[in-house]
Amino acid sequence: xxxxxxxxxxxxxxxxxxxxxxxxxxxxxxxxxxxxxxxxxxxxxxxxxxxxxxxxxxxxxxxxxxxxxxxxxxxxxxxxxxxxxxxxxxxxxxxxxxxxxxxxxxxxxxxxxxxxxxxxxxxxxxxxxxxxxxxxxxxxxxxxxxxxxxxxxxxxxxxxxxxxxxxxxxxxxxxxxxxxxxxxxxxxxxxxxxxxxxxxxxxxxxxxxxxxxxxxxxxxxxxx
Numbered sequence: 001x002x003x004x005x006x007x008x009x010x011x012x013x014x015x016x017x018x019x020x021x022x023x024x025x026x027x028x029x030x031x032x033x034x035x036x037x038x039x040x041x042x043x044x045x046x047x048x049x050x051x052x053x054x055x056x057x058x059x060x061x062x063x064x065x066x067x068x069x070x071x072x073x074x075x076x077x078x079x080x081x082x083x084x085x086x087x088x089x090x091x092x093x094x095x096x097x098x099x100x101x102x103x104x105x106x107x108x109x110x111x112x113x114x115x116x117x118x119x120x121x122x123x124x125x126x127x128x129x130x131x132x133x134x135x136x137x138x139x140x141x142x143x144x145x146x147x148x149x150x151x152x153x154x155x156x157x158x159x160x161x162x163x164x165x166x167x168x169x170x171x172x173x174x175x176x177x178x179x180x181x182x183x184x185x186x187x188x189x190x191x192x193x194x195x196x197x198x199x200x201x202x203x204x205x206x207x208x209x210x211x212x213x214x215x216x217x218x219x220x221x222x223x224x
Contacts, residue, residue, distance in 0.1 A: 002073040002101035005161070012068070013167060021068050023051050024168050025182050033183040034190055046190065054185035058178060064103030064136050064218035066178070068165035073101050075158040078113070078148030095142045098160070103136035103220045106163040111140075113159070114152045121149070135174075136218045181214035 009018045027047050031038055059066050079096035108130065111123040127146060131139045140160065142148065151157035165171075172179050 005070045008068040050189045054182045062215040063220035065164035073160045074156040097139035097141040105138040109161045114157045177214040
């Protein structure tokens with residue numbers, strides 16, 4: 001399981017202020033996409049509700065983190081041969097890689113665990129490597145010659161805290177199709193503000209085959 005702890009600020013990326021990092025699409029982009037003039041009421045609604053909701057939907061459907069944030073992932077144990085693991089089943093060792101539940105990982109802050117004696121301990125993150133199969137599918141690996149330690153037989157024995165996501169300018173340059181998807185989602189949410197379309201039955205979603213394909217560059221692969 002992986003949950004967001006907090007969203008990062010400009011200071012986390014070396015900036016001089018603790019201002020929040022903006023969403024991947026701006027209000028001006030959404031207004032241009034919707035072909036409407038700026039209106040105080042509409043702008044507030046778009047900026048505080050529609051744009052964040054569209055970005056969150058893209059994150060949930062793709063599995064990747066878009067807006068930079070600090071996440072925490074928990075495991076019942078480190079992956080070991082003969083045990084449960086998200087790593088490829090063809091590998092057999094006590095140093096199988098850990099697959100992150102989210103994509104677009106930036107760095108790992110800490111890895112802590114409860115050892116077989118019930119004591120809380122931490123791993124030296126300098127002995128770990130982030131291996132990117134692609135931008136979306138990322139694994140945490142031990143450096144050569146290491147083994148994962150044994151953990152107590154308790155739930156959430158392993159806790160990984162990591163940073164994920166990209167600054168808006170970099171994300172827009174690298175994943176224009178995802179920006180397009182978010183704009184489409186914003187348009188849909190703006191035009192359809194009710195649960196059901198009156199007189200037309202249930203709401204008709206953006207064609208999934210086209211829309212979801214725009215998220216493919218940051219979509220994590222199916223987990224076993």
